[in-house]
Amino acid sequence: MKNKEHTRQVRDTVVKKFKAVFGYKKISQALNIPRSTVQAIILKWKEYQTTANLPRPGRPSKLSAHTRRRLIRDAAKRPMITLDELQRSTAEVGDSVHRTTISRILHKSGLYGRVARRKPFLKDIHKKCHLKFATSHLGDTKHGDTKQLNFLATMQNVMFGVKATQLITLNTPSPLSNMVVAASWFGPAFLHQGQGRWLKLMGRWMQPNTGPFWKKT
Numbered sequence: 711m712k713n714k715e716h717t718r719q720v721r722d723t724v725v726k727k728f729k730a731v732f733g734y735k736k737i738s739q740a741l742n743i744p745r746s747t748v749q750a751i752i753l754k755w756k757e758y759q760t761t762a763n764l765p766r767p768g769r770p771s772k773l774s775a776h777t778r779r780r781l782i783r784d785a786a787k788r789p790m791i792t793l794d795e796l797q798r799s800t801a802e803v804g805d806s807v808h809r810t811t812i813s814r815i816l817h818k819s820g821l822y823g824r825v826a827r828r829k830p831f832l833k834d835i836h837k838k839c840h841l842k843f844a845t846s847h848l849g850d851t852k853h854g855d856t857k858q859l860n861f862l863a864t865m866q867n868v869m870f871g872v873k874a875t876q877l878i879t880l881n882t883p884s885p886l887s888n889m890v891v892a893a894s895w896f897g898p899a900f901l902h903q904g905q906g907r908w909l910k911l912m913g914r915w916m917q918p919n920t921g922p923f924w925k926k927t
Contacts, residue, residue, distance in 0.1 A: 716743065716751075721761035724751045772807050773800070773815065781812060782819045789824075 720741065727737045734752075738745040755761055773781075780803075781796055793809040800807060816822070832840075 715763075716747070718761060721751050724748055725755050725761060728752050728755075772811065773805050777803060777805050778815055781815055782821065785816050785821050 720743070723741060724737055724743075727740065732740070734745050734748050737748045741748075751761065758764065777800060781800065784796060784799065785791060793812055796812050797807070797809055800812065813823075
């Protein structure tokens, strides 16, 4: 891969020495350039009678290497800069390009745009309410589960509204009516199905002269 091009003066010197009947090896040693480069320069001169750069295929780049480095340096130095600002700064230099061209150049160098994270918009009245609520609970103890739950519930009311929360307390037993309903509903059904199927598999229910099967040893 070619790192750089030799200047027009060096190429003309190669042709001049070749006309003076110098060989490839002597020209390479005199100018300190590779022998293959000397050969390529002379072959090009023999074919086109010139040492200048020939027209190349494809559209040439609109931005020079200096302008590209300047764009990359500005974008790396100021991460919050926009493409419009880079476009205006490029136009001031004299290179008018589209925003997508600048974006493509930055992408090739590994620089990509990022969107800032959204923050909740808090007005002054919201900040005052939060400060008032926080100062009113400065003396609360860390012990006492009920007080902590009340604190959390009130905080949820302030942030999300009253309808979004429901105050609860710890260590509150379930009502007795719920337990009775559960026992009266699930108990007989389980006994009727479960015990009946088990007894059917055993092949007996109440045998005569022996009493219930669960009293038999």
